[in-house]
Amino acid sequence: MTASSLIETAGVRTPPVIDIVEITRRFGNHTVLDGISLNVEQGELFGLLGPSGSGKTTLIKIMTGIDRADSGTVRMLGEPMPQLRMLQRFGYMAQSDALYSELTAKQNLLFFASLYGLSGAQRKKRIEASMSVVDLLDHLDKPVSAYSGGMKRRLSLAIALLHEPAVLVLDEPTVGIDPVLRQSIWAELLEMRSRGTTIILTTHVMDEADKCDRLGLIRDGKLTAVDSPEALKARTGRSTIEDAFIVLGGGGLA
Numbered sequence: 001m002t003a004s005s006l007i008e009t010a011g012v013r014t015p016p017v018i019d020i021v022e023i024t025r026r027f028g029n030h031t032v033l034d035g036i037s038l039n040v041e042q043g044e045l046f047g048l049l050g051p052s053g054s055g056k057t058t059l060i061k062i063m064t065g066i067d068r069a070d071s072g073t074v075r076m077l078g079e080p081m082p083q084l085r086m087l088q089r090f091g092y093m094a095q096s097d098a099l100y101s102e103l104t105a106k107q108n109l110l111f112f113a114s115l116y117g118l119s120g121a122q123r124k125k126r127i128e129a130s131m132s133v134v135d136l137l138d139h140l141d142k143p144v145s146a147y148s149g150g151m152k153r154r155l156s157l158a159i160a161l162l163h164e165p166a167v168l169v170l171d172e173p174t175v176g177i178d179p180v181l182r183q184s185i186w187a188e189l190l191e192m193r194s195r196g197t198t199i200i201l202t203t204h205v206m207d208e209a210d211k212c213d214r215l216g217l218i219r220d221g222k223l224t225a226v227d228s229p230e231a232l233k234a235r236t237g238r239s240t241i242e243d244a245f246i247v248l249g250g251g252g253l254a
C-alpha cells in the first residue's frame, strides 16, 4: 500500500476501503483499463462515469474479484482481492440480473442469505427490510420469471443490501426503475452512507452523479478526472456535471 493511500483519522491511519493500484485489463489487443489507480475511503459515495464501453463494468468486476486484472493490485477493506470470504463483506449488483428465474423472490433471497451467513430471525428481518426498500414486499412469493425487468433490478438491489455489507458495489442500480422509487432508493443509499457504508456505483444519470461525494471519469481506459461534483464544475467553469465531463473527457457520457 502506498503512503498516499492512507488517510489520517484522529491520529489512526485507516486504509482505504478500495485500494486499486495500476490496474490494466486487456481483451485480445484491446486495452480496456490502462494503468488505473483509485482509492475510495470509508463512508464515501463514489460514482464512476464514462461513455458506454469505457470500462466501468470491467473496473467494478475487478474490484469485486469477479474478473481479474492482467496487472496491478486491488484491496478491499485491506484484503487482497479476489477472495471468496469477502463475499460476506460486500454487496454487488450486476448490470445483468444474476437471479434464479424459476425460483420465487423469497427463495432467491434465502439462497443469498445462506451465502452471506444469515439465518433465523436476523434473516427474516433483513429479507423484509431489503424488500421494503425496493417496494417488493408484496411480491415475495412470485416466481422471478413473472417479474418485470424493473422488478428484477429491484430484487437484485435487495439482494445486494441483504447482509448490510460494509461495501456496496452497484452497476447502474436505478436503470429501469421509475422516478418515485428511484428517489426512495437514493434516500436509502444516502442513509446507508450516513451509517458508514461505502458505496461505489456507475451511472449515466447526471442528477445521481451530483449526489456522489466524488466522481471518477473513465475514458479510453484511463481515469481522466477524480473529484467532487462541485470541484469538477468549478474547475471547468461549467454548471452541470455533463458539461464538466465533456470539457474534461472530450465527449458525451451516454
Ligand SMILES: Nc1ncnc2c1ncn2[C@@H]1O[C@H](COP(=O)(O)OP(=O)(O)OP(=O)(O)O)[C@@H](O)[C@H]1O
Binding pocket: 027, 032, 050, 051, 052, 053, 054, 055, 056, 057, 058, 059, 095
Ligand atoms: N469478456 C469480454 N471479452 C471481450 N471484450 C470485453 C469483455 N468484457 C468487456 N469487454 C469490452 O470492454 C469494453 C468495456 O466494457 P464495459 O462493459 O466495462 O464498459 P462500460 O463502461 O461498463 O459500458 P456501459 O456503460 O455500456 O455499461 C467494451 O469495449 C467491451 O466490449
